[in-house]
Amino acid sequence: MGRYVLRRLLQLVPVFVGTTFLIYWLVWSLPGDRFAGKCGEKPCDPTYIAKMTEKFNLDDPLVLQYLKYLGKLLTGDFGENSSEVAIGSLINEAYPNTLRLALVALLIEAVIGLAAGILSGLRGRGFVDSLTLVSTLFLISLPVFVTGFALQILLGYELQWITPTVTDSPAPWGQLIAPGFVLGSLSMAYVARLTRTSIAENRRADYVRTAIAKGQPPRRVVGVHLLRNSAIPVVTYLGTDLGALMGGAIVTEGIFDIKGIGFLVYDGILGKDGATVTGVVSLLVVVYLLANLLVDLLYAVLDPRIRYD
Amino acid sequence: MTVESIVDSEAAGPLLAVDELFVEFRTRDGVAKVLNGVSYRVEAGETLAVLGESGSGKSVTAQTIMGILDTPPGVITGGEVRYHGENLLAASAKRRREVRGSGIAMIFQDALSALNPVFTVGFQIEEQLRVRRGMSRRDARKRAVELLDQVRIPNARDRVRQYPHEFSGGMRQRAMIAMSLALDPELLIADEPTTALDVTVQAQIMDLLREIQLDRHMGLILITHDLGVVAEVADRIAVMYAGRIVEQSDAVSLYRQPGHPYTQALLDSLPRLDLKGARLNTIKGLPPSLIDIPAGCPFHPRCPRVRDVCRTDVPPAHRPAAGRLSACHFAEELISGE
Amino acid sequence: MTDPSTAASGAAVSASEFVTGAEHVQTKPGKPRSLASDAWYDLRRRPRFIISAALILLVLLMAAWPSLFTSVDPNYADLDRSRLGPSAQAWFGYDNQGADIFARTIYGARASIVVGISATVFTVLLGGTLGLLAGYHGGWVDAVMSRVADIFFGLPFVLGAIVILSSFRATGGSSATEITLLVILSISVLSWPACMRITRAAAITAKQQDYVKAARALGASTSRIILRHLLPNILAPVLVYATIALGGFIGAEATLSFLGIGLHAPVVSWGVMIADSRDFLRIAPHTLLFPAAFLTATVLAFVMLGDAVREALDPKTR
Secondary structure: OHHHHHHHHHHHHHHHHHHHHHHHHHHHOOOOOOOOOOOOOOOOOHHHHHHHHHHOOOOOOHHHHHHHHHHHHHOOOOOEOOOOOEHHHHHHHHHHHHHHHHHHHHHHHHHHHHHHHHHHHHHOOOHHHHHHHHHHHHHHHOOHHHHHHHHHHHHHHHOOOOOOOOOOOOOOHHHHHHHHHHHHHHHHHHHHHHHHHHHHHHHOOHHHHHHHHOOOOHHHHHHHHHHHHHHHHHHHHHHHHHHHHHHOHHHHHHHHOOOOHHHHHHHHHHOOOHHHHHHHHHHHHHHHHHHHHHHHHHHHHHOOOOOOO | OOOOOOOOOOOOOOOEEEEEEEEEEEEOOEEEEEEEEEEEEEOOOOEEEEEOOOOOOHHHHHHHHHOOOOOOOEEEEEEEEEEOOEEHHHOOHHHHHHHHHHOEEEEOOOHHHHOOOOOOHHHHHHHHHHHHHOOOHHHHHHHHHHHHHHOOOOOHHHHOOOOHHHOOHHHHHHHHHHHHHOOOOOEEEEEOOOOOOOHHHHHHHHHHHHHHHHHHOOEEEEEEOOHHHHOOOOOEEEEEEOOEEEEEEEHHHHHHOOOOHHHHHHHHOOOOHHHOOOOOOOOOOOOOOOOOOOOOOOOHHHOOOOOHHHHHOOOOOEOOOOOOEEOOOOHHHHHHOO | OOOHHHHHHHHHOOOOOOOOHHHHHOOOOOOOOOHHHHHHHHHHOOHHHHHHHHHHHHHHHHHHOHHHOOOOOOOOEOHHHOOOOOOOOOOOOEOOOOEEHHHHHHHHHHHHHHHHHHHHHHHHHHHHHHHHHHHHHOHHHHHHHHHHHHHHHOOOHHHHHHHHHHHHHHHOOOOHHHHHHHHHHHHHHHHHHHHHHHHHHHHHHHHHOHHHHHHHHOOOOHHHHHHHHHHHHHHHHHHHHHHHHHHHHHHHHHHHHHOOOOOOOOOOOHHHHHHHHHHHOOOOOHHHHHHHHHHHHHHHHHHHHHHHHHHHHOHHHO
């Protein structure tokens, strides 16, 4: 197991370097005037240009620039953005909001998705099953921003059940319920369908029949024998999803005005603030990669048949 | 006509009696008549082998006894399953559950899929003791080790902590047997327990079942399609064909002089050392479709002794000789060897 | 649908699970090809298939000949009727500029469909080829390709698309065709790894089949094995992936337009219309409602179609 973790961690290194380099290249070295529009209507002041060129090593070849940047990144230094604010502190302020949002979303998708999936999987063909299938298909097809707007208008402005925008930071948990639902709605549909398929497949499994033949109480047959097996793919999906949710929060954060990571990066892109974009994206990539690794390890815990050596 | 009136047995209610059981599978293609009046009984300390091709209804009978028949598509349309005289088919769900495991236990063909892959073998045995008997975790563990010892699994103390996939095929079936014995059942149903195993392991498992059955004076229903497996273990044999019992007899007489052409054909299709070099006999034709069972005797299209009456009249189960039962119009001829 | 790559792969995952390097050895039962005619017979009797196929045909018709559905010029705007609600003259009302929303919605189908189909074609060609090669060759070819795929897979879709689109837009011109092409390419570049993993897994499965091993033992050439034996086996999972992804990509186009970095006027697309509506949502919700409804219905149709095809191809769900 230890050797497996080590090997996987080593495999992450090239992926991390590759992804961050890709981003770095896209952000910093495409042709065009890097300072266009940076200083209002006028062209930028030469001293400012010189300072920025110096600060981001813009005169070096791209690979060297990137390596210098990576070196600083590895010591935990995200550098400063073009307004000379430390990016580290921006991230520090923003990430709790996104993390909370992602956790709320994960909780909602896990609870509702699992419940719907279990119900329809156990009942088989019938009303609950059709309802789950149709509503999940609908959720999958609905773009997140449409769901977001619809909920914002309906619950926020019309019914006034929720505050339509979350401007506080750190965002209060209560205000994150609707945004969390929006962010998690797509994955919720997948969790429901995955659970449903998994339960429906395992329901007729031989070991379930054995448990019934043993005279185990029905609640235990379902709750212990059936669920424990059906949960394996669902739990692993939820694990990978946490990483995806962190990255997918841009649209949701934009709609509900949540000052999180997605907001930061979107702002950075619009303001052509390369240092912020590369810093935040690198961080997200790390989170995503580690989440995937954790899921792989979790898989071995959940399913004893999988062994890593 | 019921079995009681034909086969002699003790007057008091037997351990298990299956009486005129009818089961249908309602599928998209039509109604398959899977069981068409199956009757047999098992006494304590007795081994009944139920023999038949796949689709003959031997496993469905067992599943109906256990109450684990998939419904739908299965529908029980008639008959009784009496355990100590109590009709289980009319019993409450709670009562049925009580009987499972502690009264009647069952083991399956493929122990790898029948054991839950994500729990240790120990957990699955202990679960019975803890949930059904209210034993403490520690007592249950102790008992689980004893049970694994009884089925002769070496290093039982370490083995309880292992998962089913870490066991070999034979060991898994032993663990399955240990689990079925946890609540000391009076009757064990073994559904093709050795089919998935190597020949040498098959013999070991059969010996183990025989030994346990004698030790515990337990009833044993051994479901198999393999006449060879049955020979040394069974006290009585019931041969099934197209959802009916076509012959029932004590094992020795059945082997000596079969009372139904189907049994005869099965025996003839066994390879024999004394007939080395001769062509192996096979049964011509295919088992009938259960959706459209032939009129008259269901075996008549494949029967070498078919006569006109077989095509029109369903042969009643009757007693061609003492202690024997056959559903062939000409059972007497067969038994007297004409 | 924000992230079509995870979305579509999540949906197709049960058809062929992702396989990692170590699993090259493992054999999985594959689908015999004779399923195809069976699946077709099964499909024709599914209401979900019929409904989604009819919807898709309708949308394709709209994209090809919008004038069949409306005689109104989608770009003719009259500020006097700005944001007027639905009426007998304009069934869906007018947008902020006073253009007819019904006409714009009909004409908007073309851009959405073009982006969806082209992005799917590119993604499947790129991901499919690489996946087939990686799955067939295994070894270092597979290792390198899989790592490259991981690099692109590590980028969250919306994030990656934003970075690519905003970076390239700063450099290039911004004619409608160029932007459409850029949107198509950035969707494909970020989505191919999902398709590659699916084909790779299917290719590995197929490679393990006895008849493929036999063909190899008999000395069949690499190209023959790939074309005759592997390709038919990966068609089913790729078909399912492509159908669902097509829906996802249409949603992705809308998301990017909504974020202000995808298509924009004078191109008419559902995403552009939705983006235009965002500032007047509270006073004129119909400007969002109609394009969003068409968008959702179209995506739904493709996802449903993919779903029905997958179920028809999967003997377990019969």
